[in-house]
Amino acid sequence: MARDTGAQCKQCRREGLKLFLKGERCLTDKCGIERRNYPPGEHGRGRARQSEYRVQLREKQKARRYYGVLERQFRTYYQHASRQAGVTGENLLRLLESRFDNVLVRLGFASSRRQARQMIRHGHWVINGRRVDIPSYQVRADDVITLKAGSKADQVIRDATELVSVVPAWLQADHDGLTAKVLRQPERDEIAAPVQEQLIVELYSK
Numbered sequence: 402m403a404r405d406t407g408a409q410c411k412q413c414r415r416e417g418l419k420l421f422l423k424g425e426r427c428l429t430d431k432c433g434i435e436r437r438n439y440p441p442g443e444h445g446r447g448r449a450r451q452s453e454y455r456v457q458l459r460e461k462q463k464a465r466r467y468y469g470v471l472e473r474q475f476r477t478y479y480q481h482a483s484r485q486a487g488v489t490g491e492n493l494l495r496l497l498e499s500r501f502d503n504v505l506v507r508l509g510f511a512s513s514r515r516q517a518r519q520m521i522r523h524g525h526w527v528i529n530g531r532r533v534d535i536p537s538y539q540v541r542a543d544d545v546i547t548l549k550a551g552s553k554a555d556q557v558i559r560d561a562t563e564l565v566s567v568v569p570a571w572l573q574a575d576h577d578g579l580t581a582k583v584l585r586q587p588e589r590d591e592i593a594a595p596v597q598e599q600l601i602v603e604l605y606s607k
Contacts, residue, residue: 509565
């Protein structure tokens with residue numbers, strides 16, 4: 402499985418905002434943004450020349466890093482979104498939001514997408530009675546998500562549930578029983594990603 406192994410705090414600093422890539426650590430004073438609120442590198446504190454292309458590129462990179470997908474994966478999502486009916490930008494965010502690893506974070510069953518991917522790859526989760534070990538799996542309406550019987554990740558997941566305050570309206574979670582249900586596809590105003598999707602569409606439309 403291809404994955405990004407780069408320093409996560411540097412990614413947040415590069416985009417200039419918290420992407421919550423490290424879960425609980427991002428809520429403490431150890432967060433990279435809290436300690437050094439400027440881009441990484443020798444010229445991090447210099448003045449960057451702004452341009453339309455730069456703004457669009459940074460928005461795409463922000464979205465890609467927020468959801469933890471690689472460049473080729475992200476382009477594939479965009480191509481799928483552009484072929485669907487409706488607004489391309491909203492379709493793109495809906496596809497990314499419906500990834501299994503992201504859904505676990507939204508439910509509060511994982512503190513970060515990286516932790517969610519690890520648990521999925523290790524076979525700790527079941528969807529509709531069948532084990533799913535693909536982090537990019539697209540959840541659908543009426544999917545029932547449960548923890549695999551006998552899983553040793555029980556305590557890690559319960560610790561993660563303490564960090565979430567609100568579960569999105571398109572999902573239903575039982576934090577005591579560690580089960581959940583996908584009620585429907587998310588609407589744009591229910592997607593909390595700090596992304597201006599129209600800039601991404603403009604970038605790929607060139």
